[in-house]
Amino acid sequence: MWRRRDFGLGIGALGLAGALPALAQKLRVMKVANTAAVNDPQQCFTTAGQHPKLNFYKPGGVDIEYVNMSSMTQAMQSLRSGHVDFGPAIPGILLPAMAKDPTLDLVSVYKWLPRNANVIVVKPGSGIKSAADLAGKRIGVRSLGDTGITVTKTMLAELGLKDDKCEYIAIGDGAPAGAAIDNDRVDAMVAFDTAAARIELVGTKLRYVPLTPKFAQLGGGWICVPRKSLKEDRAALVALFRGIAKSTIFSHHNLDAGIDLHWAVYPESRPKGRSEDEARKELAFILKDRRNSWMPRPDDPDQRMGASSLAEWTANIAMAADSSKTPRLGEELGDVNRLYTNALIDEINAFDKEAVVEMAKAFKA
Incomplete structure (x- = not known):
């Protein structure tokens, strides 16, 4: 059973006590199109924040449910049909698909992998x-x-x-x-x-x-949503991505704790046939490069979590046009600014990042 103090660490330490009334409301469960098994602890950059000791999502009235997908194509179709609320966006796959099918009206709202992984x-x-x-x-x-x-x-x-x-x-x-x-x-x-x-x-x-x-030099991955969600679900999306940003910073600064919290939230992902110490060492090796790719490059002038740039998306279009052998891809897609947005980024980043870093450094399981 979690002590009151443990619960308060995830909220009060970040100045979120004012968000407590949301806990009494019905949670909005945001479904994600997941192309990698949720049991994989490399997803601790998102899942760690679901643990009650951090509690990065529920104070904002949201939580996450994973819906496993076999491919990016299935993920995009599930987004269009409304079976999920958000999902991965790889420009080389997403942009040609959007040009071919204008009804696939998705917009990338958060760059979860700022470095190329x-x-x-x-x-x-x-x-x-x-x-x-x-x-x-x-x-x-x-x-x-x-x-x-x-x-x-x-x-x-x-x-x-x-x-x-x-x-x-x-x-x-x-x-x-x-x-x-x-x-x-x-x-x-x-x-x-x-x-x-x-x-x-x-x-x-x-x-x-x-x-x-x-x-x-390009980012490795974005998260996209149906365009209509930007208006209809704005508050929920801000809360969702703020939780992801906090989880990412926490797991980057204390990977062992991020892995432990993932295992606690998804116990079926705990290692079988070997000790947790052995499994943790393996995961630390697997995530040795990825943990840095979760964070903006040091030379990026925009250090906001999840932010994109016009230059980056212009380059994404050019590369997708070349790789898909669609020279008129840019014309078919139209205005570059419709493909991505930073409209939520300032609100997503409206929290004390240093408090999350200090929490991660001081965290004891």
Whole structure:
């Protein structure tokens, strides 16, 4: 049972006592289209704040429910149909889909992954030295609905190269993916950093190949919502993303606690067949790069959590046009400003970030 003091730490320490009346109201449960299993503790940047000891969501009258999806395409369709309230946005997939289907009226409202978390990995002795060498090769991806295909197309297009001779092969995660690389079933793998780290954990040696320069400077992921939600659900969205921002800062500064809180909220995700200390060490390795990618780059002039820029989205359109072989993509999409918005960002960031940092540093399970 949580003591009153524990409950107060999540609220009073952040100056949120005034939000307590919302707890008496009916919670708005915001459903998220989830393309990675919620049991994966890499999602602690969101889930940690659901724990009563932090309680970053409910004082704002919201909570999160995960709805698992098999692909980005399914996530977009679920957003359009209203089966979920928010979901991931990868520009290389989202923008061509919106141009092709104008009824897919989604807007990116929060950049949850400010740094590019994609990687190219090969065997240590591979002849692939740069992204240009991916042309015509067998590229391993987690699944044929995975973003690795779009990422490869985007990087090759940036270099003026085609991917028409590339072969994309689904090799899964962890040990199966490691075996595919070790046994030369693929020449390289393009995936998120966390997927590559899981392969290293099973003993496969990898060498990391640099991303292309322009692509490397782009954010790795956004969260989008149906446009109508910006008016109809504004207060709920602000509360939702403020909770995510707090959870992100907390987990960045105290990853062990973030993982523990995730396990507590989702007990089915606790490790099986090994100790929690062993599992935590593995997760710390998996998230060694990701934890920094949750936060804005130090050289980004806009340090607000979740903020986007016009220049970034202009670049996203240009790269999506190249990778999808749709030269008129920008014209078909129209005004760049309709694709993203910072309209909620100031309200989302209206909390004491240093208080969250201090809470994370002082937190005891």
